[in-house]
Amino acid sequence: MQMKAAVLHAQGLPRPYAETRPMQIEDVVLDPPGPGEVLIEIAGAGLCHSDLSTIENQRPRPLPIIIGHEGAAIVREVGQGVTGVKPGDHVVTLFVGSCGECRYCVRGRPNICASAFKSRAAGTLISGAKRLRRMNGEPINHNSGLSLFAQFAVVMRNAVVKIDDDIPLDDAALFGCAVMTGAGAVFNTARLRPGEEVALVGLGGVGMNALFAAVAVGAGRIIAIDTSAKKLELAKAWGATDVFLAGNADCAAAVRDATDGGVDTVIETAGTMPALELAYAITARGGSTISAGLPNVGAKFSYLHAALVSEERSIRGSYMGSCVPQRDIPLMLGLYRRGKLPVERLKSGFIGLDEINLGFDRLSDGLVLRQILRPNG
Ligand SMILES: [Zn+2]
Numbered sequence: 001m002q003m004k005a006a007v008l009h010a011q012g013l014p015r016p017y018a019e020t021r022p023m024q025i026e027d028v029v030l031d032p033p034g035p036g037e038v039l040i041e042i043a044g045a046g047l048c049h050s051d052l053s054t055i056e057n058q059r060p061r062p063l064p065i066i067i068g069h070e071g072a073a074i075v076r077e078v079g080q081g082v083t084g085v086k087p088g089d090h091v092v093t094l095f096v097g098s099c100g101e102c103r104y105c106v107r108g109r110p111n112i113c114a115s116a117f118k119s120r121a122a123g124t125l126i127s128g129a130k131r132l133r134r135m136n137g138e139p140i141n142h143n144s145g146l147s148l149f150a151q152f153a154v155v156m157r158n159a160v161v162k163i164d165d166d167i168p169l170d171d172a173a174l175f176g177c178a179v180m181t182g183a184g185a186v187f188n189t190a191r192l193r194p195g196e197e198v199a200l201v202g203l204g205g206v207g208m209n210a211l212f213a214a215v216a217v218g219a220g221r222i223i224a225i226d227t228s229a230k231k232l233e234l235a236k237a238w239g240a241t242d243v244f245l246a247g248n249a250d251c252a253a254a255v256r257d258a259t260d261g262g263v264d265t266v267i268e269t270a271g272t273m274p275a276l277e278l279a280y281a282i283t284a285r286g287g288s289t290i291s292a293g294l295p296n297v298g299a300k301f302s303y304l305h306a307a308l309v310s311e312e313r314s315i316r317g318s319y320m321g322s323c324v325p326q327r328d329i330p331l332m333l334g335l336y337r338r339g340k341l342p343v344e345r346l347k348s349g350f351i352g353l354d355e356i357n358l359g360f361d362r363l364s365d366g367l368v369l370r371q372i373l374r375p376n377g
């Protein structure tokens with residue numbers, strides 16, 4: 001079939017993107033779903049910081065590529081052998097579509113599936129296929145097995161989770177990345193318990209979902225930290241007990257002073273070195289520093305080895321919130337239904353494909369939390 005898509009043809013172009021247009025809106029060809037694959041119509045796709053860092057060339061990707069990795073969609077066609085979803089079903093998409101067979105999948109950790117890792121680097125689906133091409137026949141790479149900045153996508157069956165029809169698809173879209181990553185870091189990676197304290201460094205879409213999750217858990221103290229005073233205000237209104245403005249040298253000392261030497265669990269979601277350094281600096285003895293923000297591919301973090309040992313520190317990564325999505329997305333949607341994961345607060349408006357470059361200018365300026373692309377109007 002033929003459809004419209006935003007094709008990323010160059011990484012690292014200067015801003016403003018509204019003028020340099022790293023993504024061009026093109027008519028492209030999408031092949032029908034092969035065995036184990038499904039065709040979905042994109043209802044909503046969030047503009048996420050990790051898309052922005054791909055545009056900025058923080059992580060090189062094979063080009064041309066269609067990015068977009070957080071969304072909700074309607075199944076339109078299923079390939080041979082697909083079970084569990086049928087045309088008309090509403091789904092949330094997963095940027096790690098697990099294979100179910102590798103050593104990580106069989107241990108219950110589909111979020112770090114080896115096959116997904118391999119196919120992501122190759123710009124293919126886990127099946128090895130590329131289903132996208134330009135009108136002149138040139139293949140277009142898939143992004144994380146999804147490529148949602150388009151009217152339709154062909155993805156693996158395991159890259160979607162069926163959801164109830166009455167959940168608004170615009171809200172459901174956020175569960176595909178921001179909610180799983182942020183709330184999952186709190187529920188799964190940190191396993192935060194009622195009364196415990198947590199600090200959140202970075203208050204974008206992921207950080208705010210970590211905040212909602214910390215409130216839902218019943219955290220005793222929630223310390224929110226960001227470089228934007230406006231986001232701190234929001235965090236305070238949404239349940240943070242303490243807020244600190246990052247960006248000056250005194251921030252770490254101020255947090256340590258206010259917390260009797262540091263916080264037991266610190267979750268960093270900004271994906272920058274200053275953010276991770278701050279997170280580590282405010283972690284208490286015996287505490288955990290959890291990093292959930294995707295950084296530049298070459299960024300390296302250093303720490304005092306002696307302190308790691310004598311203070312019994314932990315530094316942990318959290319990818320896709322350590323989620324088992326087929327288990328966790330229904331649980332998280334249950335919390336959403338009860339108003340405990342109020343993701344609708346994060347929506348900053350809707351855009352069409354034509355505005356996508358401008359949308360990333362806005363995200364880069366820090367003016368918005370989550371814009372939702374509606375590629376089908
Ligand atoms: Zn994302």
Ligand SMILES: [Zn+2]
Nearest residue numbers: 099102105113
């Ligand atoms: Zn796997």
